[in-house]
Amino acid sequence: MARVEDTIxxxxxxxxxxxxxxxxxxxxxxxxxxxxxxxxxxxxxxLYVPHLAPDFAYIHGADFYELPHFQLAYNKAAAATAxxxxxxxxxxxxAIQAEPSVLxxxxxxxxxxxxxxAASSVLVAEPLGLKPLTSNKVDSMERRAPQLQPPRxxxxxxx
Amino acid sequence: xARSLFGAxxxxxxxxxxxxxxxxxxxxxxxxxxxxxxxxxxxxQRHYGGAFRQILDAxxxxxxxxxxxxxxxxxxxxxxxxxxxxxxxxxxxxxxFELTVxxxxxxxxxxxxxxxxxxxxxxxxxxxxxxxxxxxxxxRLRDESVRLGGLPLIGVLGGLGWTRVxxxxxxxxxxxxxxxxxxxxxxxxxxxxPFPSLIGTAP
Numbered sequence: 001m002a003r004v005e006d007t008i009x010x011x012x013x014x015x016x017x018x019x020x021x022x023x024x025x026x027x028x029x030x031x032x033x034x035x036x037x038x039x040x041x042x043x044x045x046x047l048y049v050p051h052l053a054p055d056f057a058y059i060h061g062a063d064f065y066e067l068p069h070f071q072l073a074y075n076k077a078a079a080a081t082a083x084x085x086x087x088x089x090x091x092x093x094x095a096i097q098a099e100p101s102v103l104x105x106x107x108x109x110x111x112x113x114x115x116x117x118a119a120s121s122v123l124v125a126e127p128l129g130l131k132p133l134t135s136n137k138v139d140s141m142e143r144r145a146p147q148l149q150p151p152r153x154x155x156x157x158x159x
Numbered sequence: 160x161a162r163s164l165f166g167a168x169x170x171x172x173x174x175x176x177x178x179x180x181x182x183x184x185x186x187x188x189x190x191x192x193x194x195x196x197x198x199x200x201x202x203x204q205r206h207y208g209g210a211f212r213q214i215l216d217a218x219x220x221x222x223x224x225x226x227x228x229x230x231x232x233x234x235x236x237x238x239x240x241x242x243x244x245x246x247x248x249x250x251x252x253x254x255x256f257e258l259t260v261x262x263x264x265x266x267x268x269x270x271x272x273x274x275x276x277x278x279x280x281x282x283x284x285x286x287x288x289x290x291x292x293x294x295x296x297x298x299r300l301r302d303e304s305v306r307l308g309g310l311p312l313i314g315v316l317g318g319l320g321w322t323r324v325x326x327x328x329x330x331x332x333x334x335x336x337x338x339x340x341x342x343x344x345x346x347x348x349x350x351x352x353p354f355p356s357l358i359g360t361a362p
Contacts, residue, residue: 052317053319
């Protein structure tokens with residue numbers, strides 16, 4: 001029976017990929033199954049880990065999640081509610097009817113995800129005999145691009 | 160906002176209204192809207208709620224495609240005949256190559272006689288737990304490889320999750336007989352059988 005170190009060195013010393021593959025395939029013939037996992041782990045650490053690179057430094061862009069989309073929804077919501085001071089049911093209903101995308105800012109204020117917000121609407125809608133929102137409906141309302149509105153006079157510009 | 164929908168949180172739990180801008184309902188929201196949010200509060204929310212979690216979840220498929228896109232570009236550049244699999248061609252893969260594992264491997268490489276010569280699976284993982292779960296996929300593909308008479312199985316991995324060797328990378332190296340690559344050295348894959356005989360054979 002070969003020593004574990006010898007087999008590892010044999011694999012590491014392969015000069016071509018095909019040679020490495022052949023030597024890897026010899027492990028069952030050279031060792032009992034109780035040694036296999038250790039050999040595979042050691043070979044993995046020596047030959048494969050050095051090639052792994054982090055891929056967490058970058059993200060894809062997605063318009064819905066970028067600041068401009070949210071900023072427009074926020075501006076609309078702030079304008080429609082007078083900086084969130086007009087927040088009665090009628091005020092919010094009118095704001096959302098006029099511009100469904102304001103739901104994005106309003107929902108984020110609640111800290112609920114789309115699915116959670118839709119599920120919450122069931123609790124409210126059923127006693128009132130209304131149709132609750134679905135997660136897809138919330139999504140489509142929020143993704144609708146809000147109409148660009150110029151900053152109001154006397155207000156400091158939002159970043 | 161009035162804490163009337165869900166009632167008081169039971170036991171040690173907290174309400175989701177217990178965050179800076181909704182702590183006192185609309186009045187605190189109005190305060191932040193009028194005066195702005197202190198940088199410490201902004202950073203705390205990032206710390207508390209996660210950094211980039213939503214966008215990462217929303218674009219996970221695109222992120223997963225990064226490795227596959229690189230492999231496809233390599234095959235195209237070297238005229239290696241391949242099929243990139245997806246939900247649209249699972250039946251075709253099974254009928255044409257007798258590869259019955261579902262889902263099919265990410266890539267199937269074949270020769271001029273339309274015989275499958277290798278299968279390739281791409282997996283990215285940035286944490287060890289995810290990598291361990293994904294390693295099981297190679298075990299299934301290994302079974303399919305054995306069923307088809309030792310068809311070469313090739314793994315292309317990305318992310319630091321695979322640096323956990325005992326129960327993640329080690330088993331994948333075993334299942335692929337060492338044919339494991341990452342984007343940084345994927346060109347070397349073309350030196351492993353069966354690729355040398357396939358280079359330049361695609362139209």
